[in-house]
Amino acid sequence: MIDVILKKGKEKAVMQRHPWLFSGAVERVKGKPANGDVVRLVDAQGKFLAYGFYNSQSRVALRLLEWNEDVQINDDWFRKKIGVAVNGRANILADGNTNTCRLIFSEADYLPGLIVDKYADYLSLQILTSGIENNKAVIIDELQKLLKPKGIFDKSDAGSREHEGLETTSGVLAGSPPPELVEVKENGLTYGINIAEGQKSGFYCDQRDNRRIVAEHTAGKKVLDCFSYTGGFTLNSLRFGAANVTSVDSSALAIDTLKKNIELNKLDAAKHSAIQSDVNKQLRKFKEEGEKFDVIVLDPPKYAPSRSALDRASRAYKDLNRIAMLLLNSGGLLATYSCSGAMDIDTFKQVLAWAALDAGKEVQFIYQFCQPEDHPVRASFPEGEYLKGLLCRVI
Structure with missing residues (x-):
């Protein structure tokens, strides 16, 4: 097995069992491993540290797998x-x-x-x-x-x-x-999942618990579900007795599937309306029309794919949440999320504080959302904690 030699002084993260080793930490490679080969990572004195997948093209040169030299990666x-x-x-x-x-x-x-x-x-x-x-x-x-x-x-x-x-x-x-x-079931609701053409792997099961928690606040309320995709928050809200739900998504396929999901669950279609539109444009249109809602859900795509994009993403999150706050009745609830791993919960709270200030609103954080147990966060890899959200009372 080929040895990859670590630069002196770069051992700390490896010893703490962080699974990524960036190319800048590599001193040299003995031999020419192919991308994806399992290699031995050793320190400057040649002492074994870990086994990992090697890739010469990636910024993450090694993805570490095992810290016990006696274990075979087979x-x-x-x-x-x-x-x-x-x-x-x-x-x-x-x-x-x-x-x-x-x-x-x-x-x-x-x-x-x-x-x-x-x-x-x-x-x-x-x-x-x-x-x-x-x-x-x-x-x-x-x-x-x-x-x-x-x-x-x-x-x-x-x-x-x-x-x-x-x-x-x-x-x-x-x-x-x-x-x-x-057809799949989640918390007793049935969804039609288009695996081949759907976004990501076909469905967002990381919001399973959060959909139920938000829905428990929607009985008798006027709800706006933004970036609704195939209707996770929409279906749960209708099942929990929302007065009406408006779903907004830019994807025609998502909207069509959402409507089929409402029929599939025998929910009251008369209490639902779907709008295929860019969410930011539609929110501004609602504001111009004087529309108001009791509960708004914001579950946007990843705005910050990396730390270098965080400033730009923060501005986008702030603007999105500011407009949503202006559309809420006093005392209304905003369930807002970020799936950007680069944005931690404290930064997200600060962004919402800025949004509230610009909107002239007071905001209370009344619940903090996270990813469910099938999306665990490894203690040595905090980067795996990507989904965060807040249930806010807007006054």
Whole structure:
């Protein structure tokens, strides 16, 4: 096995078991490992530190896997990690009210670059690193053995694969192709999920708990669900007795699927209206028209993909939340989220404070949202904590 020598003084993060080693920390490489090969990381004196996936094209030169020199990174190692991750989600699926969740969450489950989501009898798989790509066969085999899905679909179409020297891929990896809409259950509600054409892996199961919590505040209320996608917050609000719900999303496919989901759950379509539009434009239109709401949900896409984008993203979050605050009746609730890992909760609170000041509003934070248990945060990898949100009372 090829040795990668660490620069002197760069041992701290490795010893603290952070799974990323950036290229600037590498002193030299003995030999010429291929991208995705497992290598030994050693210190300047040649002492073993960890095993990891190597990639010469990525800023993250090594994705560390194992700190015990006696452990072999082989097929059995991957099978064990997959089994532990899958078994750790069993309680989420136990009562039958939910049959969709994230089974494997990349670094958080010690498999950097592998994401696996369960949608009823189908699995959606994303491979984002060359090391996982090299071990795709054993991964697919173990998933089939453990879960016996009807099909496994490849959604490895993320642009981040380019940084690993990988082309984007999509299509059936095993079993049968999924139907146009796979019906899944989450907290007792049924959703039609378009795995092949939907965003990300097909659905946002990271908001499972938060949808229910917000919905508990919507009985008899006028609700606005922004960036509604296929209707997670909308459906829950209607089920909990909202007077009416308006859903806004720029995707025609998402809006169409949302309407089908309302029919699927036999919810009152007369209490719902859907608008296909850019959310920022639509919020400004509502303001011009004098519209007011009791509850507004803001669940935008990732505005800050990296720390370098944080200032620009903060301005975008502030403007979005400022307009939403102006559309709320006094005492109304704003459920607002950021899925940008680069923005921590304290910065997000500060952004909302600025938005409130500009809007001339007072804001109380009455609940703090986070990602659910199938999106765990590894103690040595705080970067895995990406989803945060606040339920705000706006006065």
